[in-house]
Each structure stands twice: as C-alpha cells, then as structure tokens.
Amino acid sequence: MITVADTFKALGDPVRLEMVQRLASGASYTVGGLSNGLGITRQGARKHLQVLTEAKLITLEPKGRETQVRLDRDSLETARSFITELERRWDKRLEALRDFVELEAPVKEDSTVPA
Amino acid sequence: MITVADTFKALGDPVRLEMVQRLASGASYTVGGLSNGLGITRQGARKHLQVLTEAKLITLEPKGRETQVRLDRDSLETARSFITELERRWDKRLEALRDFVELEAPVKEDSTVPA
DNA sequence: GCAATATGCAACCAATAAGTTGCATATTAC
DNA sequence: GTAATATGCAACTTATTGGTTGCATATTGC
Numbered sequence: 001m002i003t004v005a006d007t008f009k010a011l012g013d014p015v016r017l018e019m020v021q022r023l024a025s026g027a028s029y030t031v032g033g034l035s036n037g038l039g040i041t042r043q044g045a046r047k048h049l050q051v052l053t054e055a056k057l058i059t060l061e062p063k064g065r066e067t068q069v070r071l072d073r074d075s076l077e078t079a080r081s082f083i084t085e086l087e088r089r090w091d092k093r094l095e096a097l098r099d100f101v102e103l104e105a106p107v108k109e110d111s112t113v114p115a
Numbered sequence: 116m117i118t119v120a121d122t123f124k125a126l127g128d129p130v131r132l133e134m135v136q137r138l139a140s141g142a143s144y145t146v147g148g149l150s151n152g153l154g155i156t157r158q159g160a161r162k163h164l165q166v167l168t169e170a171k172l173i174t175l176e177p178k179g180r181e182t183q184v185r186l187d188r189d190s191l192e193t194a195r196s197f198i199t200e201l202e203r204r205w206d207k208r209l210e211a212l213r214d215f216v217e218l219e220a221p222v223k224e225d226s227t228v229p230a
Numbered sequence: 231g232c233a234a235t236a237t238g239c240a241a242c243c244a245a246t247a248a249g250t251t252g253c254a255t256a257t258t259a260c
Numbered sequence: 261g262t263a264a265t266a267t268g269c270a271a272c273t274t275a276t277t278g279g280t281t282g283c284a285t286a287t288t289g290c
Contacts, residue, residue, distance in 0.1 A: 003129065005126070005127055005128060005129045005132045006149065007127075007129025008123045008124075008126040008127035008130065008132070009123075009124070009125070011120070011123040012120055012121070012123035012124025012125070012126070012127040013120060013126070014118065016118045017120045017123070020201065020206060021201065023205075024201040024202075024204045024205040024208070025204045025208065026208075073202065073205060075203070076198055076201060076202055076205075079198055080195055080198040080199060080202070081196040083191055083194055084125075084195060086133065086135065086136065086139040086191060087139075087140045087191055087192070087195070089135070089140045089189060090138075090139040090186060090191075093139070093140065093141075093158065107151075115222065
C-alpha cells in the first residue's frame with residue numbers, strides 16, 4: 001500500500017517538485033517535454049517520473065509514439081489534509097496547555113507594581 | 116537555505132512522520148521519550164531528530180540533563196500552503212481547458228439519435 | 231521503406247541515508 | 261561522592277537513491 005510518507009518522499013526532491021509544479025501550472029506535457037531543462041538526462045528524469053508514478057502523484061498514458069503525463073490531484077489532497085490535521089491537533093494541544101496554565105495561576109497580577 | 120523540498124523530504128520517512136504525529140498530538144516529549152517504541156535504537160532515532168531539526172520542523176531545547184523536543188508549526192504551514200497553491204493552479208488550468216473545449220465544440224448533440 | 235523521433239529497460243557508479251556499536255560526558259538522585 | 265540517567269558524537273556497514281551510458285523498440289513523417 002502507498003502511505004502518506006511515500007507521497008511526501010516523492011515530493012521531497014527538487015527535480016520532482018519542479019515537475020509537479022510544471023504539471024500543475026503549465027499546458028500538456030509528454031515524458032520527453034517534462035524531461036527538458038532539468039539539468040539531467042532523459043533517463044534520469046524518467047526515473048523521477050517513475051517515483052512520482054509509484055506515489056500516484058502522476059499517471060502516464062501512452063498514446064502512439066509519445067506518452068502523456070497527467071497530474072493526479074488525489075495524492076496531493078491526501079498530503080495536504082494530513083498536514084491540516086496535524087496542525088489542528090497541535091493547536092488543540094496548545095489550547096489545552098494554555099487553559100491548564102490559567103487554571104494553575106488564574107489571576108496573574110503585575111508584581112512590579114506594588115499595591 | 117531550506118527549501119520546501121527539504122521539508123517534504125524530512126516528512127517523507129515513516130519514523131519521522133510518526134515522531135511528528137506524536138509531537139502534534141501528545142504531551143511533552145524529551146529526546147529519549149520520543150525515541151522509544153520506534154523499533155530502532157536511540158542513536159538511530161537521534162539521527163531522525165537531526166533531520167527534522169535541520170528542516171526546522173522541530174526545535175531541541177536542552178534543559179539540564181534532558182532536552183525537550185518542540186514541534187515548529189511554521190514549516191508545516193509552508194508545506195501545506197505550497198500544496199494548496201499547486202491545487203489552486205491545477206484547478207484553474209482544468210477550468211481553462213474546459214472553457215476551451217466548450218468553445219471548440221459549443222453544442223455537442225447526441226449523435227446516436229438521428230434528427 | 232527509411233530516417234527521425236519518443237520512449238523504455240538494464241547495468242553500472244557514486245553519493246547519501248538509515249541503522250548499528252562503542253565510547254564520552256554531563257546532570258541528577260540518593 | 262557515586263551510581264544511574266539522558267544525551268551526544270564518531271566510525272562503520274549496508275541499502276537506497278540519483279545519475280549516467282548504452283542499447284532496443286515502436287511509431288510517425290515523408
């Protein structure tokens with residue numbers, strides 16, 4: 001099975017992140033097109049596409065001589081909501097901590113000014 | 116400088132992701148506490164903490180004999196908004212594509228039913 | 231048909247990462 | 261003061277990753 005860690009791992013490389021950005025923003029891309037201007041060989045780029053494919057961040061659809069690369073929104077969505085959930089819990093935890101502190105020292109007066 | 120790819124890379128490991136989850140949900144953690152129950156040695160865990168620290172996902176604050184581990188919300192936030200932006204562009208792109216198709220074939224009639 | 235184009239696959243190499251063991255050191259409990 | 265605890269650092273091993281070159285193959289343009 002594919003985990004969230006797999007998704008993050010796939011996104012955790014500058015070349016692959018560049019690829020994903022291109023796909024999100026730009027027009028249609030073939031394998032060859034996506035491999036240009038990355039500073040590595042086509043076969044090197046191909047390996048990155050393989051990683052992205054296994055993480056289900058993209059899908060490759062062969063059509064005749066060339067194969068089209070398509071971004072798959074679902075994995076992105078999963079990764080994003082994972083982080084969102086982490087942040088939610090973290091906020092909740094901080095809130096609970098704050099309440100606790102207030103309970104322990106309910107009326108914190110300014111000790112620098114004598115009554 | 117630390118990039119978004121660095122953040123994703125740091126999150127892209129099951130052990131580190133587990134650590135981050137614990138920190139987001141649970142109570143206070145020391146280095147030692149966080150290293151338990153991960154199936155690896157303390158020193159192994161320590162390396163993962165180092166990676167998380169370099170990605171600024173956590174901060175280590177030594178206090179006497181032990182050192183406290185604290186989750187840093189900012190990097191999470193950056194990672195999340197990066198994905199959000201990708202999704203936004205992707206949606207926009209699809210929308211534009213749809214408009215284009217409608218323009219090319221404005222009135223798509225049912226060809227299976229002869230007039 | 232033939233050349234050019236788009237792609238895939240395998241073998242290999244170097245660098246990085248994940249994990250270990252071993253040892254050193256500082257703080258705390260008693 | 262001494263023992264136990266919490267941690268850090270370095271060396272080493274193995275697996276994974278990122279990259280390359282070389283070769284094979286299928287589709288398309290003319």
